[in-house]
Amino acid sequence: MDTKLDPRVKRTRAMFEKSLLDLMDEKEYRSITVLEIAQRSTLNRATFYLHYYDKDHLLEQILDEALNDLKISVEVKAVEYEYKSENPHPIFVRLFEKMIEKNKFYQIMLVRENNYYFTEAVRKIIKDFVKEGTSYMRNQDITYKVPVDLSVAYITSAYLGVIIWWLKNDMPYTPTYMATQLTRMSTVGPFADNPFLNSD
């Protein structure tokens, strides 16, 4: 069903996708028109409507493809990981590596455009990862003082927010460093010696 597509269709869609991405690199999404996308593609505006309902539909296709690509590289393929170690989870490292690989794309969607659909999809991926960690903790009979749903929302938002901060600031730290620091923040906190543990 994927290979049996008319080569003209494949070519056309690829051109529309590339054009929108190029335009989004130059100006904000809101101000881009279907005519501009068509002209940039050297295709006719009517042809656009042969493939998409509207501009949003084209963007959605692009985002879905990117999300698929991200999900694949973050998939758990029999990764052995010891939660007690100081090393970050390899899947978490891969997330940062993917974002470096396609950093222009992620900067546009997560930072500049702050695209809700895409951001929430990335949040979901992070959330699933965070949930795995907390369910591991509960299996180890480690009890939470903070409600689990609240603490999952906390860590997920923190991870996502820092990733966006990191992209915005042109990725100043390596994937391994980032994954290590975030893991540290969500488990032992930011301090060298926790000053609050005595007064607890």
Next chain:
Amino acid sequence: MDTKLDPRVKRTRAMFEKSLLDLMDEKEYRSITVLEIAQRSTLNRATFYLHYYDKDHLLEQILDEALNDLKISVEVKAVEYEYKSENPHPIFVRLFEKMIEKNKFYQIMLVRENNYYFTEAVRKIIKDFVKEGTSYMRNQDITYKVPVDLSVAYITSAYLGVIIWWLKNDMPYTPTYMATQLTRMSTVGPFADNPFLNSD
């Protein structure tokens, strides 16, 4: 300069503001037209352009007023606070109280519409609050293992994200409880006894 406004102008602007807010309660911002706002206000469309450049400009005015209101209730008015105590910072509690007071507004802007301008302004308010806490820590000669800018981004995003989560879920916890849990999360972490501190 505020009192010397023509009463007709005050009335007109208030009507436009109310109309847009009412409409945003019913449908998404994108789909609202200037004509609709005018009709809802029983005012003429041309009158709208006497006061605003466009729809975005009107929304900006509304958001600026709301931000001003929020900033005032979160202002540090000689609040005595002991950082070592288990009690949350009273200013932090006030933030949640304000959001309950105007919960419909905050739900629309921070959750449903996910308005970038407003969300970032709220983020800034939270960030300033977080920064105060970390600068207090540094004055106490408490050293950070995680870079400070990274840990500020982490805590700020976590706070903001949990606030949005809390609004989305119809504020299931009280302001004091929320402020307490978030303070706990950012200092001692989510666990009753931290299982990572031994292996550190």
Next chain:
DNA sequence: TTACTTAATAGACACTGTGTCTTCTACTTC
């Protein structure tokens, strides 16, 4: 109260962008 000033109305206008449709031409596939 009157006279001056400014707001709001009502309707018209040009303009931009959308989404659809039709006819014609050019590929692709069998």
Next chain:
DNA sequence: GAAGTAGAAGACACAGTGTCTATTAAGTAA
């Protein structure tokens, strides 16, 4: 080579924007 489908080109009605002008209504100050 013939049939089927994709894309081009241009026209269309429509919705919404922002501006402008002439007219009416409301506020202000002597």
